Amino acid sequence: MRYIIENEEIRIEVESLGAELKSMQDKRTKVDYMWCADPKYYQRTSPNLFPIVGGLRNKKYRYAGREYEMGQHGFVRDMEWSVETKSDCELSFFVEADEETLQIYPFRFAIEIAYALSGRKLKVTWKITNRDTKKMYYSFGGHPCFTCPIHGEADKTGYGYDFHKEGNLRFYRNDGETGLFLREEHIMELENGRIRFTPDFFDTSTYILTGNETQQISLFDPQGNNYVTVSFDAPMAGLWSAEGKNAPYAAIEPWYGRCDDIDFTGTIEERAGEMELEAGETFVSSYEIAV
Numbered sequence: 001m002r003y004i005i006e007n008e009e010i011r012i013e014v015e016s017l018g019a020e021l022k023s024m025q026d027k028r029t030k031v032d033y034m035w036c037a038d039p040k041y042y043q044r045t046s047p048n049l050f051p052i053v054g055g056l057r058n059k060k061y062r063y064a065g066r067e068y069e070m071g072q073h074g075f076v077r078d079m080e081w082s083v084e085t086k087s088d089c090e091l092s093f094f095v096e097a098d099e100e101t102l103q104i105y106p107f108r109f110a111i112e113i114a115y116a117l118s119g120r121k122l123k124v125t126w127k128i129t130n131r132d133t134k135k136m137y138y139s140f141g142g143h144p145c146f147t148c149p150i151h152g153e154a155d156k157t158g159y160g161y162d163f164h165k166e167g168n169l170r171f172y173r174n175d176g177e178t179g180l181f182l183r184e185e186h187i188m189e190l191e192n193g194r195i196r197f198t199p200d201f202f203d204t205s206t207y208i209l210t211g212n213e214t215q216q217i218s219l220f221d222p223q224g225n226n227y228v229t230v231s232f233d234a235p236m237a238g239l240w241s242a243e244g245k246n247a248p249y250a251a252i253e254p255w256y257g258r259c260d261d262i263d264f265t266g267t268i269e270e271r272a273g274e275m276e277l278e279a280g281e282t283f284v285s286s287y288e289i290a291v
Contacts, residue, residue, distance in 0.1 A: 018077040019093035021046040035145035035249035046144040047077035054259025108132040125286040130277040139257020158222035160196035180262040207239035232287035
């Protein structure tokens with residue numbers, strides 16, 4: 001089921017399946033800043049990622065002497081969430097572990113995701129609670145994809161990312177076949193903190209930013225105007241669009257955690273960027289979309 005909240009500026013729609021943000025529309029211009037989920041390119045708009053971000057080596061992980069199997073980005077994006085609260089400008093969803101999730105992820109968790117509108121900004125807040133009696137290991141993140149081009153151009157050539165930083169950008173790639181992390185560091189040369197898209201900009205792989213390279217990223221149009229900005233406290237981020245398709249969207253993804261190293265052989269506790277939460281504790285984080 002879809003739920004709507006709005007204010008005088010913006011109207012958003014969130015789907016209860018996955019608690020996924022599906023639309024963020026300017027009420028005056030009718031422009032929708034969120035990707036329309038055309039399956040020709042990518043069938044999702046803004047999935048929520050938990051308990052892993054990215055993929056596992058051989059789609060498996062080990063914990064407490066047992067092996068478990070899990071697909072890319074975890075499973076809560078495919079779960080039905082219940083509505084916790086709803087008002088004109090705020091909406092929150094809830095999901096928790098059940099007997100089915102415990103078969104593939106042996107931790108009792110509870111998650112609340114809240115959406116709150118203020119002017120032309122949407123704040124997305126995660127509240128993750130460990131309801132188990134043991135320490136919980138996890139990673140999580142957002143995956144919002146934005147309309148690009150936004151003005152009806154043939155493609156997104158000439159659009160680009162503004163990283164709101166001085167100097168160049170360090171990034172990593174994932175392996176095209178396995179989707180796993182490659183440790184070779186790359187440098188993206190920026191001009192005044194920006195880089196423009198070419199038709200093949202996204203063809204190689206996801207751009208993976210680690211180590212708090214930046215915590216604010218915008219999309220700008222060919223005239224150089226920023227039209228959507230994602231601000232976040234996460235230490236990592238992914239930049240992505242469907243490889244080899246020059247697809248009409250671009251993602252800005254705040255991450256706590258990432259995919260396995262391509263040669264990783266450790267346990268879930270040893271995964272790079274893995275989060276830890278003691279029994280009974282709650283972790284809260286948020287990101288903001290401004291248009």
